[in-house]
Amino acid sequence: MISQPIASEEPIYPDSDGNPMSDNTEQYRWIVIVKENLEIIFAEDPNVFIAGDLSWYPVQGSLERTAPDVMVVFGRPRGRRGSYKQWVEDNIAPQVAFEILSPSNKVRRGIDSLEEKFEFYQEHGIEEYYIYDPDDLILEGWQRQEQKLVKIVRMSGWVSPRLGIRFDWEAGRELVLYRPDGQCFLTSVELAQRMQWAERRAESAERLRLQERQRTESAEQRAESAERLRLQERQRAESAEQRAERLASRLRALGLDIDDV
Numbered sequence: 001m002i003s004q005p006i007a008s009e010e011p012i013y014p015d016s017d018g019n020p021m022s023d024n025t026e027q028y029r030w031i032v033i034v035k036e037n038l039e040i041i042f043a044e045d046p047n048v049f050i051a052g053d054l055s056w057y058p059v060q061g062s063l064e065r066t067a068p069d070v071m072v073v074f075g076r077p078r079g080r081r082g083s084y085k086q087w088v089e090d091n092i093a094p095q096v097a098f099e100i101l102s103p104s105n106k107v108r109r110g111i112d113s114l115e116e117k118f119e120f121y122q123e124h125g126i127e128e129y130y131i132y133d134p135d136d137l138i139l140e141g142w143q144r145q146e147q148k149l150v151k152i153v154r155m156s157g158w159v160s161p162r163l164g165i166r167f168d169w170e171a172g173r174e175l176v177l178y179r180p181d182g183q184c185f186l187t188s189v190e191l192a193q194r195m196q197w198a199e200r201r202a203e204s205a206e207r208l209r210l211q212e213r214q215r216t217e218s219a220e221q222r223a224e225s226a227e228r229l230r231l232q233e234r235q236r237a238e239s240a241e242q243r244a245e246r247l248a249s250r251l252r253a254l255g256l257d258i259d260d261v
Contacts, residue, residue, distance in 0.1 A: 013057050015082040019067070023102035026134045027069075029187065030100045035070045037177070037185040038163065049073040055083040056094060058124040066120050068097040072163065086124075093125035096162050101133040118142075122149045128162055132175055139169050 035052040042048040050072050057065045065083075071094040073084070086093055099117065114131070121129050129142045129149055141158060142149035152158055158167045164180035177185040 011061065011063055013055075013063065013065075013083055013085060015055060027100050027102040030132065030134050031069045031098075033185050033187055034098050034100070034177070036188060036191075037179065038070070038072060038165075041163070041165070041179050046077055047075055049076040049078055049081075049084075051081070051084065054081065056086070056124075057083060058086045058093060060085070060087040064120075066117055068094070068117075069100045070098040072096040074162065095125075095127040096160070097121055097126050097129050099129075099131045101131060101135070101138075103135065118149070128160055134174070137172055137174060139167065139175055141167070 031052055035050060038050050042050065050070070052070050053067050054071065055065045055067045056071065057063070071084070073089070073092060073094045075092045076089050084094070099114070101114075118129070125144075126149065127144045131140045132138070139155050141152040141155050143152055143161070144150070155167050156169045158169075159165070160167075165185075166178040168176040168178060168184075179185065
């Protein structure tokens with residue numbers, strides 16, 4: 001009897017990496033700022049997928065994975081995912097990864113250590129990798145050159161080739177990021193406040209337009225009224241002339257000289 005080979009089963013790929021998304025409010029704030037502002041930048045492009053703290057599995061059949069604080073994938077559609085399984089995504093690896101540091105992940109060991117993440121990103125094709133420490137105000141970046149991630153020597157004024165964003169950086173000062181249109185990255189509260197301000201400006205401009213329209217209409221109405229008065233005066237003058245002419249005709253018919261009247 002010939003035994004049949006046993007088909008290997010596909011492993012279960014957990015959606016969670018077991019770690020919290022953030023360890024403190026400052027780390028979470030920066031994760032949200034980066035992720036949401038990138039969403040705004042690429043809102044009109046349906047083939048840019050952006051995620052925060054999503055497990056990325058690069059190889060089918062392997063449970064090797066990591067979860068960047070923020071990752072950007074060009075060439076894949078937006079949408080819901082429990083994890084990013086690269087072989088399901090036309091084998092397109094994320095091109096950009098951000099890590100926002102906290103006291104705990106700076107000393108984390110094992111597969112979630114910064115050293116292991118760097119090796120993971122280098123092996124699996126990340127093109128740009130950025131680390132920001134909002135507590136110690138440290139910023140580092142790497143760009144792929146051939147098969148290696150090479151450290152970016154100067155981050156001040158650096159413009160991401162993939163994202164088009166600019167890093168305004170000065171040691172000892174909080175990072176400021178700028179969109180390609182020159183607007184700086186804002187928090188959700190700042191975005192809402194700016195939207196409200198823009199709405200108030202639009203409402204004020206609309207009120208001014210309405211007032212100007214009303215002034216224009218009033219001026220037009222006054223001009224029309226003045227024209228009607230001029231027309232009425234002209235009509236009265238013409239009527240008076242016509243009456244005078246009729247009277248003169250009657251007098252002449254009676255044999256009277258109008259100059260003698």
